[in-house]
Amino acid sequence: MAFFSDLFAKKEKSVLGVDIGTSSLKVVQLRKERGQAVLETYGELSLGPYGGGEVGQATNLSAEQITQTLKDLIREAKVTTVSCGVSIPYSRSLLTLVSLPYRSDAKEQRTVIELEARKYIPVPASEVQLDWFIVPKMNPSQVIAGEEGSSGPVRGENVDVLLVAVHNDELSRLQSIVAGANLAASFYELEIFSTIRAVVDDPVRPIMVIDVGAASTKVYVVEHGVVALSHAISVGSQDVTRAIAVSGNLSIARAEELKKEEGIAGAGALGSPELIFSRIFSEVRRVLIQYETAHKKSVAAIIFTGGGGVTKELGAYAKNIFSIEMRVADPFAKTEAPAFMRPVLEEIGPEFAVAVGLALRKLEET
Ligand SMILES: Nc1ncnc2c1ncn2[C@@H]1O[C@H](COP(=O)(O)OP(=O)(O)OP(=O)(O)O)[C@@H](O)[C@H]1O
Numbered sequence: 001m002a003f004f005s006d007l008f009a010k011k012e013k014s015v016l017g018v019d020i021g022t023s024s025l026k027v028v029q030l031r032k033e034r035g036q037a038v039l040e041t042y043g044e045l046s047l048g049p050y051g052g053g054e055v056g057q058a059t060n061l062s063a064e065q066i067t068q069t070l071k072d073l074i075r076e077a078k079v080t081t082v083s084c085g086v087s088i089p090y091s092r093s094l095l096t097l098v099s100l101p102y103r104s105d106a107k108e109q110r111t112v113i114e115l116e117a118r119k120y121i122p123v124p125a126s127e128v129q130l131d132w133f134i135v136p137k138m139n140p141s142q143v144i145a146g147e148e149g150s151s152g153p154v155r156g157e158n159v160d161v162l163l164v165a166v167h168n169d170e171l172s173r174l175q176s177i178v179a180g181a182n183l184a185a186s187f188y189e190l191e192i193f194s195t196i197r198a199v200v201d202d203p204v205r206p207i208m209v210i211d212v213g214a215a216s217t218k219v220y221v222v223e224h225g226v227v228a229l230s231h232a233i234s235v236g237s238q239d240v241t242r243a244i245a246v247s248g249n250l251s252i253a254r255a256e257e258l259k260k261e262e263g264i265a266g267a268g269a270l271g272s273p274e275l276i277f278s279r280i281f282s283e284v285r286r287v288l289i290q291y292e293t294a295h296k297k298s299v300a301a302i303i304f305t306g307g308g309g310v311t312k313e314l315g316a317y318a319k320n321i322f323s324i325e326m327r328v329a330d331p332f333a334k335t336e337a338p339a340f341m342r343p344v345l346e347e348i349g350p351e352f353a354v355a356v357g358l359a360l361r362k363l364e365e366t
């Protein structure tokens with residue numbers, strides 16, 4: 001009996017993470033089996049060619065064009081479920097950490113937060129969806145013991161609150177894409193949170209995540225699973241391609257190939273990739289120092305993610321600048337997949353971090 005009900009339940013349990021990036025769409029389908037996340041399928045489609053552009057370059061497509069691409073991707077990747085979670089681009093959101101008086105009454109706390117949020121959010125409250133998280137405070141002994149703060153704050157004391165605002169227009173844009181692709185989304189999540197779920201495991205030490213996307217590089221410091229600081233740098237992997245194209249007098253398509261083949265080191269003969277990354281890293285350094293000064297703690301490790309995060313020799317190059325533990329994200333490690341697929345999954349993983357994180361959250365719902 002149990003066997004048959006399993007069979008029937010199987011289809012129900014499949015979930016999808018949908019990441020709408022500026023350069024490509026990614027989907028990851030997972031299923032829960034014996035408490036494990038099993039990888040069923042994944043896929044990616046570059047948006048560039050749908051808008052007369054090139055693979056690897058950021059686009060600014062209409063919701064209709066994105067919907068069409070998503071439908072194609074769902075078909076090509078043989079997605080079999082409609083239940084999904086969808087990411088909200090960092091660039092379309094506003095994230096601020098503020099210090100506010102603590103109220104033990106949830107309703108009162110809500111009022112305090114909503115009033116205060118008006119000071120930080122430059123549009124009328126009716127135009128945005130507001131969300132917030134109270135950052136857990138930990139005293140040093142608890143940090144060492146690795147446990148959550150048990151003695152909560154007291155009334156009147158200030159707590160750190162992470163405010164997240166997303167414009168209603170952005171949510172309706174995403175909803176129309178989801179509906180157009182015949183999917184059913186139960187949540188829309190800021191891509192940062194999806195990434196953290198997929199790539200950060202450290203419960204205690206502050207970890208910096210660097211998401212090198214096509215259009216921009218997102219940097220955030222995560223502490224106790226909460227974003228303590230975030231920042232977007234308007235330089236991304238597409239700029240590396242453009243720089244190679246310009247300095248080598250090559251087409252964008254050829255430069256894109258070269259970038260993937262050679263990474264920093266090889267194409268660095270042209271000098272350009274290194275120049276782009278040095279611009280990115282000088283801003284990363286500012287964020288790092290800002291965090292370490294404000295929190296009086298050092299960042300323990302840097303995790304690279306996003307398509308540009310797999311750039312060859314990036315880790316070694318970064319290691320010269322920041323003498324910190326450095327690694328590349330491996331989000332598919334949180335999923336079960338046939339052993340022969342591991343090498344490929346490790347290589348493409350960083351690009352799929354957001355989609356994996358969304359699917360993992362969706363699985364928790366089932
Ligand atoms: N092997 C690789 N080496 C270097 N760069 C790569 C590699 N694979 C992909 N990229 C680059 O990564 C970028 C795409 O990364 P990703 O898919 O994370 O971006 P996105 O999510 O579309 O963009 P964004 O996050 O800025 O919205 C492209 O510019 C692509 O050229």
Ligand SMILES: [Mg+2]
Nearest residue numbers: 021022213306
């Ligand atoms: Mg992205």
